[in-house]
Amino acid sequence: MAKIITETPRLILREFAPEDALLLYQLNADPDVLRYTGDVPFASVDAARRFIGEYDAYLKDGFGRWTVLLKQGQNPVGWCGLKRHANGLVDLGFRFLQAYWNKGFATEAAEACLAYGFSVLGIREIVGRAGIQNTASVRVLEKIGMEFAGTDNLEGVGPAVLYCKKNDAL
Secondary structure, eight states: OOOEEEEOSSEEEEEOOGGGHHHHHHHHHOHHHHTTTOOOOOSSHHHHHHHHHHOOHHHHHSOOEEEEEETTTOOEEEEEEEEEOTTSOEEEEEEEOGGGTTSSHHHHHHHHHHHHHHHTSOOSEEEEEEETTOHHHHHHHHHTTOEEEEEEEETTTEEEEEEEEEOTTO
16 A cells, blocks of 8 residues: 555545556646646556656655545545755645646645645755746645745746745754
8 A cells, every 4th residue: 555645634645556547647648737747648557557666756755746635535636746856956746637626635735745845854945836827836836835936947848937935944
């Protein structure tokens, strides 16, 4: 069974498991979900399963992107989590099935990831990046207390905004 990372009133966040392959495939097959990501669809559910099998962030960094499940019914609805880049930057990312947009799930999961990153992992600073036109993701970053820190150019996305939150406990 995949390791549970954290919980919120409505959600469970846990490490990816092979049974998440269909979810990842569905997320990346939706052009609206991928619009501002620069990612490409998986060729198949098996390709998504291979991605999960090769995902080494948990071992390498001690954290990564996590599957988000509804507590009621345990249905997977998306993913949210942290990612360490080669330059040391830790970013917060999230992706949800369209049926779960505009219900507060991204905000709830993102807030839990920030709290986990700061209190459990002791990360000093977490950033959030979003395409300039991705107003929904920008709203999530603002709702969880991240502050505008400038603009950036994201590979495959183009012009983007950068938000940041520092760990007040450190």
